[in-house]
Every structure is written in C-alpha cells, then in structure tokens.
Amino acid sequence: GQxxxxxxxxxAVEGAIVQINxxxxxxxxxxxxxxxxxxxGAPTFLSYNALDGLEETGxxxxxxxxxxxxxxxxxxxxxMKDSASYFCAVxxxxxxxxxxxxxxxxxxxxx
Amino acid sequence: xxxxxxxxxxxxxxxxxxxxxxxxxHMGHRAMYWYKQKAKKPPELMFVYSxxxxxxxxxxxxxxxxxxxxxxxLNLHLHALQPExxxxxxxxxxxxxxxxxxxxGPGTRLTVT
Numbered sequence: 635g636q637x638x639x640x641x642x643x644x645x646a647v648e649g650a651i652v653q654i655n656x657x658x659x660x661x662x663x664x665x666x667x668x669x670x671x672x673x674x675g676a677p678t679f680l681s682y683n684a685l686d687g688l689e690e691t692g693x694x695x696x697x698x699x700x701x702x703x704x705x706x707x708x709x710x711x712x713x714m715k716d717s718a719s720y721f722c723a724v725x726x727x728x729x730x731x732x733x734x735x736x737x738x739x740x741x742x743x744x745x
Numbered sequence: 746x747x748x749x750x751x752x753x754x755x756x757x758x759x760x761x762x763x764x765x766x767x768x769x770x771h772m773g774h775r776a777m778y779w780y781k782q783k784a785k786k787p788p789e790l791m792f793v794y795s796x797x798x799x800x801x802x803x804x805x806x807x808x809x810x811x812x813x814x815x816x817x818x819l820n821l822h823l824h825a826l827q828p829e830x831x832x833x834x835x836x837x838x839x840x841x842x843x844x845x846x847x848x849x850g851p852g853t854r855l856t857v858t
Contacts (some may be wrong), residue, residue: 667845672770676852677788682845721787723845730800731776731842735787 636660638736640722645742646712654707654739656722664725666698666705667733672718680707681727709741717743748772751836757856760826765855766853768819768836776842777819780835782852788835794819795842825835826857 638658644711646652649673656666665684669677681689682697683705695708709716747768758764768777776795780788793801794813802811808830810822819836833854837847 665841665845667847676849677837677847679846679848683844725786725843725845727843730795731794731844732778732790732793732803733800733845733847734790738785738787 635728636724636734638722638734640720640736640739642737643740643742644699645744647744648712648714649712650712650742651708651710652682652712653739654709654720654722656705656707656736658703658705658722658724658736660703660724660726660734662726662728663700663703664727664731666696667723667725668694668696668707669721669735670718671721671738677721680720712743714743717741746823749807749836749838749848751834751850753853754828754851755854755856756799757858758823758826758827759858762826763822763824765823765835766821766836766855768821768848768850769817770838770848771817772838772848772849774838775816776809776839776844777813778837778847779819780837780849782833782835784803792821793842800842823855826855830858831857 668680681696698705719738723735779791792811812820833852836850
C-alpha cells in the first residue's frame with residue numbers, strides 16, 4: 635500500500651521560518667509535490683521534486699531525498715496569508731499516473 | 746491562462762436525481778482528473794483521463810460516471826447518489842500523467858439530500 639506522514643498542525647509567528655516534513659512509503663514513486671489549500675478554496679500547486687535536492691521558488695523551497703523517502707517544504711518570511719493547509723503528495727506511476735495526498739498540515743501564522 | 750473552470754459551484758440533489766458536473770481547461774493539458782474532498786481531509790482521486798481515455802478508476806461506485814468529450818472538457822455524471830456522497834468535487838488537469846504539477850478548479854460543493 636501507500637502511506638504518507640506529515641504533522642497535523644504547525645504554529646509559527648510572522649516573519650519566522652517553518653519546515654513541514656513528509657515521509658512516504660510507496661511503490662512506483664515518481665516524485666513529490668506540495669499543495670496549499672486555504673479554507674473554502676481549492677488546492678494550489680506549490681512545487682514538485684522528481685530528483686533529490688532543493689527547489690526554490692520565492693519564499694518557498696522544497697527538498698527531496700529519494701533514498702530516505704523524505705521531503706520537506708520550507709516557508710520563509712512567514713506572512714499571515716500563509717495560514718492554510720499544506721499537503722504533500724506523491725506522484726506514482728504504474729499503468730497510469732496519480733497523486734496520493736498526505737493528510738495535510740494545518741499551518742497557523744500568528745502576529 | 747492557468748485556469749480550470751467548474752460548474753456549477755453548488756449543487757443540491759435528491760437521491761433519485763440525475764445531474765452532471767462540468768470541468769473545462771484551455772491550457773492544452775492532456776491529463777484530467779476528478780477528486781472528491783471531504784471537510785478537513787485530503788483530496789481523494791476518483792478518475793484519471795489521459796489523452797481523452799480513462800486510464801485510472803479508483804474503484805469508484807457506478808453511480809459516478811465520468812466522460813471526456815474532448816481534450817478540454819471533463820464531465821462527471823451523477824445518479825442515485827447517497828447522502829455520504831456529499832463533498833467538494835474537484836477537477837484538475839496537468840500536462841501529462843507524469844507531471845506532479847496539477848491545476849485545480851474551484852470545485853463543486855455537492856449536497857445530497
């Protein structure tokens with residue numbers, strides 16, 4: 635089967651840095667994605683790592699270690715608007731490609 | 746244009762009704778998806794279409810029937826639903842099945858009475 639683990643909640647203050655970890659056990663692993671979802675909204679794509687290493691996009695960075703089945707999302711210079719749910723999702727490919735989402739991490743940014 | 750549109754935004758239907766959800770994208774994406782999402786839960790994949798052909802059905806009950814009329818459109822036909830089917834139904838698209846970058850529509854909030 636497939637399983638992903640990420641913390642259920644994280645709290646941080648404005649301007650801080652927060653890291654959301656994701657570990658996975660899957661077969662047919664192709665890559666790791668991160669999505670943000672605000673209350674009442676749809677998931678929004680943040681990043682995708684197919685290879686080991688760090689990908690940086692503005693204030694957000696994502697890391698993948700395929701040998702450790704581990705990745706993280708790093709959010710810098712936190713802003714109130716970053717309060718949302720963050721999902722890691724593994725892309726698996728086996729007679730078709732699909733995303734399997736983790737349970738999500740609810741990030742609360744305090745002033 | 747990175748927009749996926751979905752209609753309707755809200756839908757209330759009885760258990761004997763037949764209704765359809767619609768999704769459209771004009772990004773030239775060749776893979777399209779239907780997800781179901783319950784409150785405080787992650788999206789759950791239902792169906793994947795790749796190049797207008799159904800490539801994955803996640804053992805979804807037959808009361809949900811997907812259709813891909815062309816590369817830009819995706820429908821989900823609903824019939825004889827149960828109250829537990831009430832959820833947010835999300836459509837998404839990506840360039841291909843091997844891309845982890847999916848663009849989601851705003852969803853249809855479905856209530857089955």
